[in-house]
Each structure stands twice: as C-alpha cells, then as structure tokens.
Amino acid sequence: MKIFIKLSWFMKQEKASYIWGILSLAVIAVLNLIPPMITATIIDEMTNGTLTVQTLLLLVVGLFINAAIIFAMRYVWRICIFGASFRLERLLRLRLFEHFAKMSPSFFKENRVGDLMAHATNDLKSVQRVAGIGVLQGADALISGLSTLVAMIFFVDLKLTLITLIPMPFMIIGAQMLSKKLHTTFHKAQDAFSNLNNRTLESINGIKVTKTFGQEKEEVASFKEETQDVYKKNMAYVPWDAGFDPLIEIIVVICYILLFITGATMIENHQVSVGQLTAMVSYMNLLIWPMLALGFLYNNVERGNVSYDRIQKLFDVTPEVRNVKNAIQQVPTGDITFDVQDFRYEDSTSPVIDHVQFSVKPKETLGIVGKTGAGKTTLIKLLLRESDSFKGSIYFGDYETYRYDLGMYHQAFGYVPQDQFLFSMSIADNIRFGKSDATMEEVKQAAKLASVHEDIEGFAEGYETMVGERGVSLSGGQKQRIAIARALLLDPEVLILDDSLSAVDAKTEERILASLKEVRNNKTTIIVAHRFSAIKHANQIIVMDQGKITERGIHDQLAAGNGWYAEIYKLQETYQGGTSYES
Template sequence: MRVFLYLMWFFKQEKKAYVTGILLLLLVAFLQLVPPRLIGVVVDAINNETLTSADLIKWMTLLLSSAVGMYVLRYIWRVMIFGSAVKLGRQLRERLYKHFTQMAPQFYQNRRVGDLMAHATNDLSAVQQTAGAGVLTLVDSLATGLFVIAAMAITIDVKLTLIALIPMPFMAILTNYYGTLLHKRFGVAQEAFSDLNDKTQESISGVKVLKTFGQEKEDIESFSSLSKEVVDKNIAVARVDSLFDPTIALVVGASFFLSIFYGGQMVVADELTIGQLISFTTYLGLLIWPMLAFGWLFNIVERGRASYERVEALLNQDIDIKDKPNAIAAPPKGEILVEIDDFTFPGSSTPSLKEVHFTLNRGETLGIVGRTGAGKTTILKLLMREFEGYEGKIMIDSISIDEYSKSALRSSIGYVPQDHFLFSASIKENIAFTNPALSQSEINRAASLAHVHEDILGFSSGYDTVVGERGVSLSGGQKQRISIARALIMNPEILLLDDSLSAVDAKTEEAILSSLKETRNGKTTIITSHRLSAVQHADLIIVLDEGMLVESGSHEVLMKQKGWYYAMYMRQQLEDLVEQGGHAE
C-alpha cells in the first residue's frame, strides 16, 4: 500500500473531494446493511404468521428508499473520486512533459523515445487508476467488510461470526504473497511494453529506410518477437492475477460451509431463528465483494506502485542546465567572444574542443569548417547552452552566456540543425512555428528568402500541404530550406546554420547566401559547412581539426596561407569542374 503514501501530496491537495467521496462511500456501505436485515425480519414475520400488509408496505418502502439513496450517493462519490483521479493524471502528465522540455540532450541520448512515451501514457494511466479505483476499492472493501462483520456480530451472533471468519487469515497471507509477485512481474511487463513502444515508434519513423534496404521482413520478425515478449510477460502477470479470484472463492466457500453447518445446528437448538440465519448468510454474501475487491486492490496498487516509481525516477533526474538566480531576462545582442580552453562531452574521455578562441563582432558572418567530427556543431551547442562544463568562457556583449536565462539566450538565436525536424503539420504551420499569428505575406517572404517559395506553390495544397511526420513527404533540400525559413521568420539576432545547405545545389546555395547577406544587415550569422563555397563570403573563417583551431582569417587570408583550407578549396573547385564536364562556366 506504499503507493498511497507516495500520492499523499495529491490527496492533501484534493482533500475536499476525497473526504466527501469517502464519507459518501461509508454511507453507502452502511445502507447496504439494511436489505439483509429487512429480509430477515420479513422471513421471521412470515414464519411466525405475524406479517401484515401495512408492515410489508413499510419494509418495502424502507428497502426502496435505501436502494434510491445508494444510487444517488454512488453517483456523487464516483464524480468526486474518479474526477480527482483524472486531475492527478493531468498534473503528472504536465509535470513529466515540462520536465522533458527542460532536460539537456544528454538525457535523451541515454533514453529511448518509445520508453519515455510509455512512461507518459501507460505508466500514468496505472497511477491514475490507483488514485481512482484504488482508493474506491480500499475504502469500500474495508468499510463494507467491517460494517458487515459488525452487523453479523451485533445483530445476529458473535460466535457464528467468529466461526465464519476462520478462513480469512489464510486469504490475507496468500493475497499478500500474490501482491509481492505481482509487483515484480508487472514491472518487467511494463519494461517489455516500453521496448515494444520504442520499436514501433522507431520503425514507423524509419519506414522509408526499411523499404529502401528491403528489411520489411526482418523488421516484422523483430516486432513479432518483441510483441511475443510483451504477451509472455503480461501472461506471467495474469497467472498471478488469476490466483486471486479462485483463492477468494475458496475462502468464501469455506466461510459459507462453516456458517450453514454451525448456523443450522443453532437454528435446531433454537439459538437462532430462520430469518436470522438467512440474514447472516445474506450478510456473508455481501462479504464476497470486499474479499474480491481486496484481491483486485493488490493488482491495482502494485501496478500503480511500479508505474509511479518509474515516473518518479524520471522526475527526480536533475536538470543539468539551470538558470542562475536573477538571470538576465533581456535577449543578448552584441559581440561574441569564444575562449574554450577545453570541453569534453559527458561520458567521454577525449576532449571535443581544445584551445578554440575567436571574436565575432555584431553583424558579422562566421564560417566554421573542418573534417567530420572536428567540433563544428559542438561550438554551436555550447553557444546555445545545450551543454556546459567547459573550461573557458563564452560571452555575448561582454556578459557570460550563463548569466542570461535560457529562454532569453535562445530567443536571440535562430537555429537550423543538421537533422531537419519538421512537424506533422502544414508547411505554413511549420514555417510559422515560433509565431502562429504571423500573416501569410510574412510566411511567404521567409520562404522566398530560403528559396523554397516556388517549390511550395508547386504542391497540390500550397502552403496548406501537410508534410507528414518529420517531413517524410519532402526531399532533403526542401526540408532544409523550410527549416531555414522557419529560423529566418524569427529575424534572430544570431542565426546558426549547421551544415544546412548540404542538400541544395550550388546555384540555390549561392542564392540563399545572397538573400541572407542582403536581409541580415547588422545581424550575426554563423555557418558550419563541409562545402567551402558556403563560407567563403564570411568575415571570419575558422578551421577546426580534431577539436583544435588550426587556421583562421578571411577567405583571401586563408588562401594565401596555403594550408588545409587552401587545399580543400582547390579540391572542391576541381570536383565542381569535373561535375560540369570539365568546363568552367
């Protein structure tokens, strides 16, 4: 029952609803005692030939009144308790989602999307069930059981009641054992469901890759294997769960046997009337629900406990990157100073950046080039405070970036990542993602600057075309340019293009860069690229090699140095010439 202690914060929060619901539950449990007693009275009156029409009408009126009262009260307590449980589900879901949005990239690198989705859906449903059906079952089973036992002992016979309760300790021992097994097996079943959820999400997202490589059969087999594992784990849960009802039925049967056997002897000995024995067995019938509910309760609370512990483990994960007290709320503008002496990604032993120092004036363009893995994207991630823990400093307008609030810093930055993520929405909604209230003309302008406007007009529904999840219906170049339009529409102080022109041809690249130069006067732009034509116009170009800055300067300066930049530029020029058939334009 530890899960109820876990949820005590919520019960205190919704104490009015829960107290009202529980009081009404207790009242219903008390009213349930009326019918068996009335039945016994009527039977004795019939047996003694003393029942009159007036008495019968009186007893039937009481019986009907108790039924109507229970009907109304059951409706109200369900609204109170189940309504509160729905609020718990909403609160935990919002807390978990907010926590997800605050976590650093490292958090997601160590966890699968499908697993996180399972926590936010399946686990929270189990916790919500505990706060609703679990509370109901706990209170109702205890109240009904205690009231019935008290009625049996007080209104009929104490000795017969004790005899009828002899099998109950065995049920308590067995159900406790079943509950322990259930907790262990349900935790394993939830993990299996998470694996299946992750597999499904991954396969659907990568369906084009699966089809391209002809791996549909293998993927289906892998899915079937995981699905079978989920079934096997849940069958293991069901095997334990299935023990509750037979055990309870056996205990109830033993109680009925003892009650009728000894109760019959007491009737023969004139210690009980027939009506009292009928009332006693009817009361005993009312004990079936509390005992069944008690078994069901173990199922609910053990599932809820396992799920709550999984959710709490996520919520207890520290937020790696936090705002300082009284962090600056104004978006930063001005000169960018980067002096990174050393930075190593968490969990890695090899530095990703070392001795990278440069200054970029406001309104200038910086080009960052180098081999794959040289550290180009790492600089951008540090600038956006996706990671911390580096030796050195990064400053904007002479203020360290960790002095700004994360929201203020990132509101100044328009970021176009290498992995262009588009939402399953219309092109218009994707471009206007940061401000859905933007006019169509503003959206068109951003698309034109990214040179994707004509492509969009060629789609069947134009800007209202739904692109599918992750932009599955678009080409790589179209996704890149829509992502650029989404960043440009912010008119950010700092624009980061992380190898964001790799999927467009040289002519389109040149047109986009010209548009940026014309429209971003006074704004800072940072471009990382493997293709040097994308950065040759930059005010400053830095060359990275294995995380170290090995060359820096303008295009003309670097060409004169005849180092890595010069060699790579000449090589790419030759490759372009070959692609044009050996003739320069």
C-alpha cells in the same frame, strides 16, 4: 501501501473530492445493510403469521427509497474519486512533459523515446488506477467490510460471525505473498513493454531503409522475438495476478460452508431464526465485494507502486544545464567571445574542443568548416548552452552565457540544425512555430527569403498543405528551406545554419545567401558548411580539426594558402561545387 504515502501530496490537494467520495461510499455501505434487515423481518413475520399488507408495502417503499439514495451516492463518488484520479493523470503527464522540455540533450541519449512514451502512457495509467479504483477499493473494503461485520455481529449473532470468518486471515496472508511476487514480475513486464515501444518506433521510422535493403522478413523475425519477450514477461506475472481471484473465491466458499453448517445447527437449537440466517447469507454476499476489493487493491497497488517508482526515477534526474541564482533576465546582444580550453563528452577520453578562441561582432558573418568529427557542431552546441560543463568561458555581450536565464538566452538565436525536424501540421504552422502570432504575409516573406515560396505555392493546398510525420512528404531541400524560413521569421540576434544548405542546388543556395546578406546586414550569422560556396561572403572563417582551429581568415586568404581549406576548395571548384567533399 506505500504508494498512498507517495501520492499523499495529491490527495491533500484533492482532499475535498476524496472526502466527499469516501463519505458517499460510507452512506452506501450503511444503506446496503438495510435490505437484508428488511428481508429478515419479512421472512420472520411470514413465518410467525404476523405480516400485514400495510407493513409489507411500507417495507417495499423503504427498499425503493433506499435504492434511490444508493444510486445518487454512487454517482457522487464516481464523479469525485474517478474525477480526481483523471486530474492526477493529467497533472503528472503535464509535469512529465515539462520535465522532458527542461532536460539537456544528454538525458535523451540515456533514455530512449520508447521508454519515455511507456512512462507517459502505461505507467501513468497504472498510477491513475491507484488514485481512482485503488482508493475506491481501499475505502470500500474498509467501510463496507467493517459495517457489514458490525451488522453481522449485532443484528445476527457474534458466535456465528466469528466461526464464519475463521478463514479470513489466510486470505490476507495469501494476498500479501502474491503481491510481493507481482511487484517483481510486473516491473520486468513494464521494462519489456518499454523495449517493445522503442523497437516499434525504430522499425516504423526505419521502414524505408528496411524495404530498400530487402530486410522485411528479417525485421519481422526480429520484431517477433521482441514481442515474444514481452509475452513471456507478461505471462510471468499473469499467474500471480490471476491468483487473487481463486484465493478469494476459495476463502468465500469455505466461509459459506462454515456459515450453513453452523447456522443450521443454531436454528435447530433456536439460537438464531430463519430470517436471521437469511440476513447472514445476504451479509456474506455483501462481504464478498470487500474481500474481492482487498485482493484487487493489492494488485493495483503493486502495479501503481512499480509505475510510480519508474516515473519518479525520471523526475529525479536534474537538467545538466539550468539557471543560476539571479539569472539575468534579458535577451543577450553584442559580441560573442568564445574561449573554451577543454570540453569532452562523458564517454570521451580526449577533448572534442581544445583551446578554441574566436570573437564575432554584431553584423558579422562567421563561417566554420572542417573535417567530419572536427568539433564544428559541438562548438555550436556549447554556444547554444546544451552543456555548461567546459573549461574556459563564452561571453555574449557583457556576461558569460551561463549567467543568462535560459529562456531569455535562447530567444537570441534562430537555429537550423543538420537534421531538420518538421511537425505533422501545415507548412504555414511549421514556419510560424517559433512565432505563433505571425501573419500569413510574414510567413510568406520568410519563405521567399528561404527560396521555398514557389515550391509551396506549387502544392495543391499551398501553405495549408499538411506535412507528414518528420516531413516525409517533402524533399530534403524543401525541408531544409522550410526550416530556414522558420528561423528567419524570428529575425533572431544570431542565426545559426549548421550545414543547412547541403540539400539544395548551387543556384538556390546562392539566392538564399543573397537574401541573408540583404536582410541580416545588421545581425550576426554563423554558418557551418561543407560546401565553401556557402561561406565565401563571411567576414571571418575558421577551419577546425580535432577540436582545434587550424586556419583562420577570409575566403580569399584561405583559398590562396597551402592549407586544408585551399586543398578542399580546389577540389570543389573542379567539380563545380556540386559535391561536398570531406577528408
């Protein structure tokens, strides 16, 4: 029952709902004791020949009033207890999403999307059941069980009650044994479900590649193995889950056998009346639900306990990058001074950034080029504070970057990554994603600057065209330009284009660069590129190789030299800038 201790913070928060819900259950438990008493009275008076019509009508009316109150109380506890459990699910899901939003990129490398989805769906539902059905089962089993036992002892007979309930301890022992097995097997089943979620997501995202390579049969066969593993893991816990009902039913049957044998003997010896035995049978029927509820409770509690531990494990992960005490609450402006002596990823033995130093003044454009894996994107990630774990310093304005409040710091940047992500909503909403209050005129102006306005106008629904998941309904160039428009709409202090013009033709690239030069003549722009035509106009170009800066200057200087830049530039000129070459 540790899960209830773990959820005590929420139950204190919702104590009014739970108190009213449990009080309603208590009223129902007491009222449920009345019908057997009335039935016993009617039977005994009929047996003795003393029952009158007036008495019968009075008792029947009492039954109807009793039923009406029970109906009202059942409505109350459903609203209170189940309502609170749904609020818990909503609260945990919101907190989980907020937690995901705070996490550093390394968190999403270690935790697959399918796992996170399973935590936010299946696991949360299991916890919600504990806070709803679990509370109902626990409270009802305790209140109904105790009240029924009291009625059996005081209204019927203590001896008959004790003999009838002899098998009960065996049910409790059996339920505890089953719950331990259930805990272990359910944990494995949930892990298998997470793996299946990952595989499903991966298969759907990669369906084009699968079909292109003609691997449909192999993919189906592989997916079949995954589903078979989930099936086996679920079937491993099913016997323990299914064991609760037979256990309880066997105990109940034994209790009934003892009741009838002992009851018949006691009637014969005039120790109880026929009406009292009838009431005892009714009370045994009432006692079945608390016994079943107890079994269900063990089941739900174990599932919820496993799921809550899985969720808590995520909450226990702290962001790699977080605000320092007294973080500066302002959007940074001014020079960017980069002086990183050493940075390496956890799984890397050699530095990815090695003694890199440069400065960018406001209104300047910085171009960054280099071989694949030279550290260009890592350099941008450090500037965007995806990690603060490096030797050296990065200044933005008068302060080191780590001293700024993260939310305020990121407001200074408009970032267009290599892998653009578009949401499943209209093109207009994708462009205004970072500025939700932007007018349609502002959206169109940003699209014109990114040379995508005419493409959008060519769609049947224009800016209201719905973008498919991850932008599947658009070409690569259109996705890149919409992502650029989204960044331009923010008019950020620093615009970063990380190889964001690779999917557009040379003329479109030229138009976009001309627009950038015009509208961003007073702001900082950083362009990472493989095509050198994208950085010809830059005030400063740095060439990176193996995490170091190997060349530095403006385009004309570097192109006239004898280094890697000049070599690749000549190759690109030979092929008219139409192909991106990397060596």
